[in-house]
């Protein structure tokens with residue numbers, strides 16, 4: 001059993017969490033969002049320029065946990081992780097005719113030799129170009145599933161609410177290649193299942209709707225949405241069955257499956273899947289050898305907007321004044337509050353080390369609020385607004401016999417006092433995954 005020294009535990013006194021009193025950029029005419037204002041105010045994200053934000057340390061921890069969750073599900077479907085350069089040569093986008101159609105939304109870059117690039121919003125061209133550059137592939141290689149999790153850019157005309165609609169964002173993009181349409185449909189089904197697993201693990205109700213192929217294209221396409229008034233999409237949902245469709249794709253007022261009426265709801269698109277067939281592989285020569293002949297691969301692409309999931313999930317869970325996270329994605333799972341300096345219980349600080357040892361052995365993600373110059377009440381308030389799901393306090397009741405520690409389950413508005421010996425039992429029983 002390893003014992004974690006107090007020195008190596010993350011401490012709030014060292015945390016870069018700059019709180020901001022006012023949000024200079026918030027325009028009052030804009031539909032406001034409680035979570036967006038609080039993410040900025042409580043120091044989880046910070047605007048750098050119009051539509052571009054920094055993830056500060058606590059915000060980035062949430063993103064990293066989301067990345068880890070997605071990686072597990074991608075691994076299960078044998079998708080291989082890679083990383084493409086931020087810049088894509090413009091001539092590739094000209095080959096697929098996407099450059100002129102999207103030119104206003106693209107960030108364009110020129111190097112010292114006047115070669116043109118774009119800061120990539122998506123990578124269908126770049127990935128097909130890599131595949132074609134290695135030559136015609138053998139059938140044994142397939143299904144081939146390649147993904148990356150990286151920053152993408154789009155010069156939005158109207159950026160809104162932080163990462164809800166930002167000019168720089170974090171996306172997981174998966175590109176799949178199969179030898180024929182039937183195999184590509186099998187891949188589409190496997191990835192759809194992986195998406196269901198990801199959304200179930202995040203734990204927030206989502207809607208899968210028939211999608212709008214937009215400028216990417218495709219023969220089959222689905223969108224994943226979180227229902228929220230801050231969202232800019234509208235989905236039409238059947239009142240009786242699971243049928244849902246993006247409003248822009250919907251032509252009738254009744255569900256085609258069961259004829260019930262469709263209800264419109266505001267939503268934010270957080271994922272999009274496309275079966276593209278050969279739209280990109282043909283012009284870019286991404287091919288497989290079949291009967292000794294190079295044949296264009298059948299392609300799919302699958303996006304997940306991680307920075308948008310971050311924004312909308314916290315909006316859906318938070319209160320007006322306090323941030324809330326799914327327990328498994330919170331910046332830290334447990335915040336431990338040490339006794340106030342000068343208090344009667346200050347001499348009981350040695351219990352902090354025991355608490356850290358117990359929670360470390362349970363693999364809990366912990367931070368210590370060592371700012372003992374603040375009252376316990378002040379620090380509990382800080383833990384609540386930041387959204388740490390559990391707070392463990394060494395306060396007055398530690399002086400009782402037996403000594404009791406206080407535990408607050410913030411997401412469920414519950415608290416209790418328990419002997420230190422029961423701490424391990426408390427967290428073993430808790431479902432800390434949601």
Ligand SMILES: [Zn+2]
Nearest residue numbers: 238241255258
């Ligand atoms: Zn229906």
